[in-house]
Amino acid sequence: MRFMIFGMVFFAMQTMAWAGELKASLPQAIAWAVEHNPSTEESNAHIRKAAALLSQVRGTRGISGDFVGLISPVPRAKGQPNTPNPGFSSAKLNGITDWETGKLKLILPIFTFGKIKAYEEAAMAGIEVASARKDQAEFGVADLVSQAYQGYLLAVTGKRFANSINKIVDKAMRQVQEKVNRDDDDANPQDLLKLKLAQGLVLKQVYEAEQGEIFARSALNILTGRAMIPQEKSLKRLKLPKWTLSQWVTVARSGRPEFREAIHGVNAMQKLVRVKEAEYFPDIFLIGVLSAAHSSGRDRIIDPFIQDDFNHFYGTVGVGMKWTFDLGGIHHAKVDQAKADLAVVRAKQKYAEMMIPLQVEADYQQLVAKRKQIIALTRSSKAGRQWLFSAASSYDFGVGEAKEVMDALAAYALVEGERLSTVHAYNLQAVNLLHHVGHLQLQELKGEK
Numbered sequence: 001m002r003f004m005i006f007g008m009v010f011f012a013m014q015t016m017a018w019a020g021e022l023k024a025s026l027p028q029a030i031a032w033a034v035e036h037n038p039s040t041e042e043s044n045a046h047i048r049k050a051a052a053l054l055s056q057v058r059g060t061r062g063i064s065g066d067f068v069g070l071i072s073p074v075p076r077a078k079g080q081p082n083t084p085n086p087g088f089s090s091a092k093l094n095g096i097t098d099w100e101t102g103k104l105k106l107i108l109p110i111f112t113f114g115k116i117k118a119y120e121e122a123a124m125a126g127i128e129v130a131s132a133r134k135d136q137a138e139f140g141v142a143d144l145v146s147q148a149y150q151g152y153l154l155a156v157t158g159k160r161f162a163n164s165i166n167k168i169v170d171k172a173m174r175q176v177q178e179k180v181n182r183d184d185d186d187a188n189p190q191d192l193l194k195l196k197l198a199q200g201l202v203l204k205q206v207y208e209a210e211q212g213e214i215f216a217r218s219a220l221n222i223l224t225g226r227a228m229i230p231q232e233k234s235l236k237r238l239k240l241p242k243w244t245l246s247q248w249v250t251v252a253r254s255g256r257p258e259f260r261e262a263i264h265g266v267n268a269m270q271k272l273v274r275v276k277e278a279e280y281f282p283d284i285f286l287i288g289v290l291s292a293a294h295s296s297g298r299d300r301i302i303d304p305f306i307q308d309d310f311n312h313f314y315g316t317v318g319v320g321m322k323w324t325f326d327l328g329g330i331h332h333a334k335v336d337q338a339k340a341d342l343a344v345v346r347a348k349q350k351y352a353e354m355m356i357p358l359q360v361e362a363d364y365q366q367l368v369a370k371r372k373q374i375i376a377l378t379r380s381s382k383a384g385r386q387w388l389f390s391a392a393s394s395y396d397f398g399v400g401e402a403k404e405v406m407d408a409l410a411a412y413a414l415v416e417g418e419r420l421s422t423v424h425a426y427n428l429q430a431v432n433l434l435h436h437v438g439h440l441q442l443q444e445l446k447g448e449k
Helices: 002-020 027-035 038-059 115-182 191-226 245-255 257-278 330-396 402-436
Strands: 023-026 065-073 096-111 227-230 283-294 312-322
Touching: 023 027, 027 038, 027 096, 027 115, 027 191, 065 191, 065 283, 115 191, 115 257, 115 330, 115 402, 191 227, 191 402, 245 257, 245 330, 257 330, 330 402
Parallel strands: 023 227
Antiparallel strands: 065 096, 096 283, 283 312
């Protein structure tokens, strides 16, 4: 019972929403869906993360450092070493005093054997990889929107066609019923039964189309985040540029995100291998150190050979070197791991270069075949429609048979249904081709050679 109530409320809400629906083109629906989809926000976050990593790497070229400060109590002490009257020292507690101390260390890289530059180039390539993956995610969203969009057009066009066939069946049934009621010589009650049987099959198609329309409408609303329906009134074949297969493959090589991801991925891994190899060598840097301490209850020790931790102020600037090495082959193993990761990415690049053109060719050949099928089915559908109208007209004038009308109707319904299904399949295949060459919209191909 609760499910029934939920269903009634759901469809009531849908009906209210549909009252203010927008009519939009497929490109607009895709744009809305990409903007609305959570994966877009996730992809943008990955791009920001990659950009932040680049900023972090570039920041290592500048000055960095650390500061340590301390405030604490210490014993009081008076006097100087090697004096007749040293006063009192910390050997005997003569009270507590304050102690403030701090140490600042600044480092500026001078020469790192290309580590920072390689890290920077790898981070820049990482941004491109994240951007390519975002485009791939958008293609997935566009596929879903295209299926719902074309599914809606197929449903409404099929429903309109089935209703037109049903009107013809209704008219024929009324004519047969009138002849039966008048006891005409050519009246055949079996014709009425046959027409009722045909009407049941036609109504089945009507109801299926209505259900498909409802589902496709809901899918579009959910995917785009808006109450919308396609702006077209019927299903028509999408018109693509009249390019050869080689032209489509060329477009794919320049626009397909997987190609960009592979190229920049290889570039990033090459730079990371260079980083690991550069880690065999030390880092040279400029270092500055400043240290200060103060204690109001202690005398400062004035002796160049004694460092007074409680009262002093000194600093220096120099050149330093940091060299991390091992004798057990650990670093060599890290280099081998980086090279293995590079080999994996290169293998993916080769796979993309091999399989993507094959995928584009499959789309292209299927479109060529479906285009020929649509042309043939369109001719057959026109002939079937003429046959049906001729048979119906002859039956109206009493010179035809109901069987001829039903045969013509069945043939016309079959071939027109096949034509609509083929147009729908062609459009989905056309969308696949667009996405497989790296374009979300047909309009993006304008200006392509």
